Amino acid sequence: MTTRRPAIFLDRDGVLVATDVRNGKPIAALTLDDFTILPEASTAVASLKAAGFMTIVVTNQPELARGNVDSATMDAMHARLAAAMPIDAVYVCPHDSGEGCDCRKPAPGMLLRAADDLDLDLAASYMVGDRWRDVGAGLAAGCTTVLIECGYTEPERVEPDLTARDVAEAATLILDREKAVRRPGGRA
Ligand SMILES: [Mg+2]
Numbered sequence: 690m691t692t693r694r695p696a697i698f699l700d701r702d703g704v705l706v707a708t709d710v711r712n713g714k715p716i717a718a719l720t721l722d723d724f725t726i727l728p729e730a731s732t733a734v735a736s737l738k739a740a741g742f743m744t745i746v747v748t749n750q751p752e753l754a755r756g757n758v759d760s761a762t763m764d765a766m767h768a769r770l771a772a773a774m775p776i777d778a779v780y781v782c783p784h785d786s787g788e789g790c791d792c793r794k795p796a797p798g799m800l801l802r803a804a805d806d807l808d809l810d811l812a813a814s815y816m817v818g819d820r821w822r823d824v825g826a827g828l829a830a831g832c833t834t835v836l837i838e839c840g841y842t843e844p845e846r847v848e849p850d851l852t853a854r855d856v857a858e859a860a861t862l863i864l865d866r867e868k869a870v871r872r873p874g875g876r877a
């Protein structure tokens with residue numbers, strides 16, 4: 690009998706990697722020079738990994754479809770990410786809106802594929818992201834959702850279970866919640 694494992698699904702831009710904000714919207718890095726891993730990300734992801742979660746990046750990258758970044762650059766970015774923190778897998782949606790794919794968040798395709806590939810327990814897993822699309826994907830996959838509040842002007846369309854100011858606080862909230870869930874009677 691195999692035991693399905695819980696995972697932390699991590700959005701990339703605005704969670705693990707710095708984004709520029711223009712007109713209230715986050716803009717993803719298009720070059721390796723602009724690809725800056727957030728200082729709090731490595732420790733936060735390592736703490737989640739140490740607690741027994743698989744750590745999986747799920748990222749919409751429509752600039753691939755738009756031709757503004759190529760897949761070799763994207764691969765190099767993700768190699769850099771994996772060198773900086775313990776990541777089990779990276780799933781990328783390379784499509785633009787309007788292509789009708791099943792993986793562009795808020796669709797849950799990347800999470801469902803990872804669950805199938807890695808034998809994950811989605812109900813025991815979390816989705817951490819900085820946009821409503823991330824929360825929507827997590828909700829659709831049956832995960833607990835954590836929104837990192839970055840002050841974007843886009844309206845919130847999906848209510849998250851938890852909110853945090855950055856991935857470090859998200860990790861702390863998740864680990865506290867896990868302690869409460871696992872201890873009979875919950876934690877005071
Ligand atoms: Mg993001």
Ligand SMILES: [Zn+2]
Nearest residue numbers: 782790792793
């Ligand atoms: Zn897609």
